[in-house]
Amino acid sequence: KKSVDDINVKGKRVLVRCDFNVPLKNGEITDETRIVAALPTIQKLINDGGKVILCSHLGKVKNGPNEGESLAPVAKRLSEKLGKEVVFVSDYNVTGEAATKAVEAMKEGDVVLLQNTRFRGEEETKNGEQFSKELADLADDYVCDAFGSSHRAHASVAGVTKFISAKGGSNVVGYLMEKEIAFLGNAVENPVRPFVAILGGAKVADKLNVISNLLEKCDTLIIGGGMAYTFLKAQGYEIGKSLVDDSKIDYCKEMMAKAEKLGKKLLLPVDAVTIADFPNPIDAPVEVEVCDVKNMPADREGCDIGPKTAELYAEAVKTAKTVVWNGPMGVFENPTLAKGTIAVAKALAETDATTIIGGGDSAAAVNQLGFADKMSHISTGGGASLEFLEGKELPGVVAADDK
């Protein structure tokens, strides 16, 4: 795919789709990772004398445009990070007169940020053509650097490219996109072996394709988190009150058979940290009991991998040359039920292997534990990194011009 290095943006208007969907608390940004990750591309376009028009969504925008989901805090933080003014177009129309005026006033190296693209309901629907065209009308070229949104075929992610092409402009990917694709792509398609994949999270249903695809690519697949109990039940164990999806038992059996057929190791928990009642709030104190998976009491619920399992998984990581991790091993929001997730994070932090963390909960866990610097790559995309690991083509990538 063409990248920002393949175009000359001097004096040109460049629309850049970022993923500035950052967590906010009382109007304050609580994690600026995605803003920081977008800086290299923005800085490059500024240095090259482009007129940099940024856009992004923020939140789900379920009840229409509102100040709580405005990109205003992002404009402010971005301006601090870049050390220069970022003109924010607060108009809920995103495009339109205010945006056009702001763009007309731009000089080389200026930066404008448009309002939350989801304030235009069409962003997410099949009727986004008009909005795509309005976005394209503001610019000469288009850069997609929104890895976290690249699995969505939305107006500002993919739709816009058609209209940029129609007027002879270029559609390219930014540095963040390139980096994400290089790490995730290499890990899956061309890993240094042994390649160990670790999957966790609550539900098997969320990971069906990723389990199947990674099983084909990796040497060892490690399963933890809530979804492990469906596998354990499929193995014939009693799992007490643990989370289970009975409709996926056959699927789990199929995956175990597939692992055996392909000669892959599939590691499942051998012990579990169990509780009698789920904590409320989630980080409230809990009484735990470690149980062997062969003897899970009927009235208890597994909420983390046990110490033997943690050791087993850490050993598997030690022998790996490439590790991909997506999804926590237990209810890591509760300190008593976070030990398995911490043990896995620690094993990754201590190895010299290439370590790649899928976005979302596992990235949050690694950040929270202060291990971020120890990982080779932490993806900025939750859903997007998962779809990438499933082997799916991402609309935001597909839409960019080929070299």
Ligand code: 3PG
């Ligand atoms: C994310 O946070 O994963 C991306 O920004 C996409 O957000 P979405 O799931 O609301 O489309």
